[in-house]
Amino acid sequence: MDQIKIGRFIAECRKKNGLTQMQLAEKLNITDRAISKWETGKAMPDSSIMLELCNILKISVNDLLSGEVIAMDNYNEKLEQNLIEALKQKEEADKRLLSMEIVIGVLSCLILFTLIFAASFIKMEDWLRILLITIGIISFIIGMFFGLKIEQTAGYYQCAKCGHRYVPKFSSVFWAMHINRTRYMKCPKCGKKSWQKKVISKE
Numbered sequence: 410m411d412q413i414k415i416g417r418f419i420a421e422c423r424k425k426n427g428l429t430q431m432q433l434a435e436k437l438n439i440t441d442r443a444i445s446k447w448e449t450g451k452a453m454p455d456s457s458i459m460l461e462l463c464n465i466l467k468i469s470v471n472d473l474l475s476g477e478v479i480a481m482d483n484y485n486e487k488l489e490q491n492l493i494e495a496l497k498q499k500e501e502a503d504k505r506l507l508s509m510e511i512v513i514g515v516l517s518c519l520i521l522f523t524l525i526f527a528a529s530f531i532k533m534e535d536w537l538r539i540l541l542i543t544i545g546i547i548s549f550i551i552g553m554f555f556g557l558k559i560e561q562t563a564g565y566y567q568c569a570k571c572g573h574r575y576v577p578k579f580s581s582v583f584w585a586m587h588i589n590r591t592r593y594m595k596c597p598k599c600g601k602k603s604w605q606k607k608v609i610s611k612e
Contacts, residue, residue: 413450414476420448422466436465500609506563507590507607510556517552521545557582560590565611568596569603574611 423433423444430448434441437458446452454462454473463470472478474491524545528538561582565574573596585592590607 411476412453415453415473416448416450418473418476419444419454419462419466422468423448426466428465433465437461496611500564503563503609506559510559510563513552513556513559517549517556520552521549524548560607564607564609566592566594566605567608568599568601568605570601571596571599573598574608 423430428436430441430444434444439458443452447454459470459473463473466473468478471484471488471491474495475487479487522545524541528541528545533541558579561579562576566577567574575597577594577597581594582592585594587593588604591604593602593604595602596605
C-alpha cells in the first residue's frame with residue numbers, strides 16, 4: 410500500500426467534505442497531529458477507527474486502502490490486492506516483533522545477571538544488595554511477560570495433528586511446555602494436544 414497516495418487521498422476527501430484537520434480529529438476523538446501524519450504519509454489510520462473515518466469521508470475501506478475511489482468493474486480485483494498487501498504487511502510486522510522478542514529476552518537476562526553479579530561480588534550494604542537483586546528479578550519478569558505476549562500475538566501456532574493455524578490465548582501459551590517457540594498445546598479445532606510450531610503466515 411502506498412501511504413503517500415493514501416495520505417493525499419484522505420486530505421482530498423477531507424477537504425471535499427468541508428472539514429479541517431481539527432474538525433476531523435474531533436469527530437474521531439483523536440489529535441489533529443494524527444490526521445497530519447496520515448495526510449503526509451507518515452502513518453496509517455488505526456484499524457479500530459478506519460470504518461468510522463470512511464463513513465465520515467463518504468468512501469469505502471477499499472477506496473481508502475487504494476488511495477482512490479474504485480470503479481465497480483475493478484472493485485473485486487482491487488479488494489483482493491489490498492487484502493494480500495495487508496497480509497504481507499502483517500507478516501513483516503510479525504517478523505519484526507519476533508526479532509524484538511529475542512532482544513527483550515537477551516536484555517532481560519543481561520540485566521538480571523549483571524545486577525546479581527554486582528550484588529554478589531561488590532562490597533555494599535545489605536539493603537542495597539537486596540535492592541539490586543529485586544530490581545534484577547522484576548526487570549526479568551517484566552521482560553519475559555512482554556516477550557511472551559509478543560510470541561502469543563505475532564504470527565500463528567500450527568497444530569501438528571490437523572494443520573490448523575491460530576492465535577492462542579495468553580494463558581495457553583504461558584502454561585504450555587515449550588522448546589524455543591514450539592509449544593505443547595491443545596488445538597481449538599481438532600481438540601488434540603501436540604507440539605505446535607510458530608509460523609508467520611495464516612495459510
